[in-house]
Amino acid sequence: MAENLFIPETASKREVYDTLLPQIESLVAGESDLTANLANVAAALKQAFGFFWVGFYLVKDSQLVVGPFQGPIACTRIAFDKGVCGACYTRRETILVPDVEQFPGHIACSSDSRSEIVVPGFKNGAVALVLDVDSDRLNDFDAQDQEGLEKLMKIVERIL
Ligand code: SME
Numbered sequence: 001m002a003e004n005l006f007i008p009e010t011a012s013k014r015e016v017y018d019t020l021l022p023q024i025e026s027l028v029a030g031e032s033d034l035t036a037n038l039a040n041v042a043a044a045l046k047q048a049f050g051f052f053w054v055g056f057y058l059v060k061d062s063q064l065v066v067g068p069f070q071g072p073i074a075c076t077r078i079a080f081d082k083g084v085c086g087a088c089y090t091r092r093e094t095i096l097v098p099d100v101e102q103f104p105g106h107i108a109c110s111s112d113s114r115s116e117i118v119v120p121g122f123k124n125g126a127v128a129l130v131l132d133v134d135s136d137r138l139n140d141f142d143a144q145d146q147e148g149l150e151k152l153m154k155i156v157e158r159i160l
Contacts, residue, residue: 017148020048039068046070053134075109083107088118088130098139117141119149123160
């Protein structure tokens with residue numbers, strides 16, 4: 001396993017995803033502990049992109065419970081019908097929110113959060129977890145993030 005991530009300094013966002021994903025794949029290969037792997041995935045995303053908050057909510061006890069993340073302290077439990085994470089769980093698809101104040105029911109774990117993207121991860125056809133990425137800037141996520149983070153989720157799904 002590589003000890004350090006390689007992130008090209010002058011790369012476009014797409015190039016960063018393209019460089020990062022194979023490294024994440026080898027980072028989690030050969031490790032069976034899910035918590036360890038999710039922790040390193042969150043850290044790798046934080047290191048590569050400097051996201052304000054990035055982490056996982058796992059389906060447990062019929063709720064979403066916070067898992068490994070990087071960033072300020074977060075809401076511990078989210079009901080399936082609450083917030084962007086709950087909408088992602090219920091709709092079973094990526095939710096991209098350019099302005100969190102325009103999203104009905106958004107949960108402000110931090111008042112600094114301005115935009116957000118949440119990607120579902122499936123196990124045996126059911127949502128098993130979601131990846132939540134928050135920014136302190138408006139409109140900070142686009143189709144490239146959606147594509148990159150959905151590819152990342154395919155890697156995560158293989159270790160669930
Ligand atoms: N904003 C999210 C809650 C999770 S945190 O921001 C870390 C939501 O509305 O689901």
